[in-house]
Amino acid sequence: MIEKTYNVLFICTGNSARSILAEGLLNEMGRGRFKAYSAGSHPKGVVHPLTLQTLAAHRMATEGYRSKSWEEFAQPGAPVMDFVFTVCDQAAGEVCPVWPGQPVSAHWGLPDPAAVQGNEEAQERAFRAAFVTMKRRIELMLALPLDKLDRLAIQQQVRAIGAPAQEVA
Template sequence: MTQVDVLRHSSKPTVLVLCTGNSCRSQMAEGMLRHLAGDIIEVVSAGSEPAGYVHPLAIRVMGEIGIDISNHRSKHVSEFLGKPIETVISVCGEGEAQCPFFPGTVNRYHWPFNDPAKVEGTEEQKISVFRAVRDEMWRVFQAYAAGRRDQLEWDRKLMGLR
């Protein structure tokens, strides 16, 4: 079953993480959000110009924190057009400008992070930058996931579903 098929049959709201290449930042964010809040939201990622692969250093630094993104694939945002997307989060400057229209009420957030794939230097310098970006993203998405949980709890209390 593809991610698009999962969206058709899910009762959970869907968050789309958008970036240009869908090889580093959006892939790491997808893995983080699935880890932190996959029980309450569906998480997918895509790019406006997908690279066609997930960056090996992104896979490596996520593995260091116990999140496996090695089975992720680089996807084009068109795969999700017309699907029930609740929230779009862009994680790079280019992605926000090229974010396609999603019909209905869509929450939009733009949280830019430096592109670790653009760093030149030794392998250790590159991995250090990937770790720094991962850690910065972790703080942001951990707070976002906590906020989603708080909102869900509040909604349940208001509806008497406690």
């Protein structure tokens, strides 16, 4: 039996840090079961260098990432998403495009590591914290028996994953 591959879109405003980290993590951890993408409502046009440095520090691929608009995924011929996650509060409050296929959606908000002021160590710490939190959320999602749950149960479970009680200390 061939297992379904789920398409997942992570959305942020700038598509330079959090959503790229999530894309990299899910593509690495969910190989075969998930194909992750990322996009922004107002993409910065460039991936933050500490995003790529953080991925590299965890021995993950750093090639092929780019900051792009969510409109790419609302166009005809774009991959049909099974899941759409907002990872920043601003994107969660914006009016998203209509996604074909009515994907399951949830808000997995994280503080923006790219917005951290201070020295390089403080900035790197913020990126590591975002990476660890997103990794934990993805681990929880990967543990869900998606083939055994109905749409409503899946919706409830993925929303619970992003709830504050699930935060990593």
